[in-house]
Amino acid sequence: GESVGLHLPTLSVQEGDNSIINCAYSNSASDYFIWYKQESGKGPQFIIDIRSNMDKRQGQRVTVLLNKTVKHLSLQIAATQPGDSAVYFCAEMKSGGYQKVTFGIGTKLQVIP
Amino acid sequence: EAQVTQNPRYLITVTGKKLTVTCSQNMNHEYMSWYRQDPGLGLRQIYYSMNVEVTDKGDVPEGYKVSRKEKRNFPLILESPSPNQTSLYFCASRWGGMNTEAFFGQGTRLTVV
Numbered sequence: 001g002e003s004v005g006l007h008l009p010t011l012s013v014q015e016g017d018n019s020i021i022n023c024a025y026s027n028s029a030s031d032y033f034i035w036y037k038q039e040s041g042k043g044p045q046f047i048i049d050i051r052s053n054m055d056k057r058q059g060q061r062v063t064v065l066l067n068k069t070v071k072h073l074s075l076q077i078a079a080t081q082p083g084d085s086a087v088y089f090c091a092e093m094k095s096g097g098y099q100k101v102t103f104g105i106g107t108k109l110q111v112i113p
Numbered sequence: 114e115a116q117v118t119q120n121p122r123y124l125i126t127v128t129g130k131k132l133t134v135t136c137s138q139n140m141n142h143e144y145m146s147w148y149r150q151d152p153g154l155g156l157r158q159i160y161y162s163m164n165v166e167v168t169d170k171g172d173v174p175e176g177y178k179v180s181r182k183e184k185r186n187f188p189l190i191l192e193s194p195s196p197n198q199t200s201l202y203f204c205a206s207r208w209g210g211m212n213t214e215a216f217f218g219q220g221t222r223l224t225v226v
Contacts, residue, residue, distance in 0.1 A: 008152075008153070031211070032211065032213045034213045036215075041219075041220075042219060042220070043117075043203050043205075043218050043219055043220050044156070044203070044205075044215075044217050045217070046213070046214040046215060046216075049213040049214070089155065089156065093211075093213055095211060099144075099209075099210070099211065100158070100171075101146075101158075101213070101215065102158075103148075103156040103157075104155055105153060105154065105155040106155055
């Protein structure tokens with residue numbers, strides 16, 4: 001619900017502009033990095049992932065960039081639309097055993113019509 | 114339609130009254146997890162399961178129990194709920210191995226008074 005968005009970093013973007021959502025991760029041994037989108041009142045939804053041996057991956061209107069040197073991950077959304085308004089989570093997954101997925105706290109994206 | 118179904122969506126209960134939140138997935142996924150989501154803290158894993166009869170603690174397991182008697186179901190049990198368990202709960206499932214895409218339920222908003 002709406003309370004999920006409280007206390008989160010917020011990015012406000014004009015409709016039609018590009019959005020860049022940033023994430024710092026902690027575990028340099030993670031094998032995959034993942035982005036999820038959570039709309040108000042819904043569960044998180046998978047957007048795109050990137051393997052640790054890559055530095056860029058593109059999807060439909062989204063691009064994920066990985067900079068392992070500074071442990072930084074970003075999600076770029078092209079031509080942002082009102083439907084992109086949501087909380088975006090980065091997550092990391094390490095192989096071995098259960099392959100646990102650890103989530104960040106999220107960034108709220110507000111698209112201004 | 115591939116989905117993860119949680120019930121109930123909303124629940125208000127009193128301290129100490131045992132409750133169960135059900136979770137069912139129809140994708141034959143091996144891995145299932147429970148998360149709680151609190152403002153400013155992101156998604157924290159409570160318990161996870163790698164297959165039938167295989168469960169283990171996540172990051173915040175205290176006060177919770179789970180079971181995995183069938184592949185499709187993964188109920189979350191609060192034997193004696195307390196107010197600090199007031200939260201938004203999500204169940205998720207995914208294929209095992211290095212598959213990163215998790216499917217989340219719609220969430221259960223629990224209030225313990």
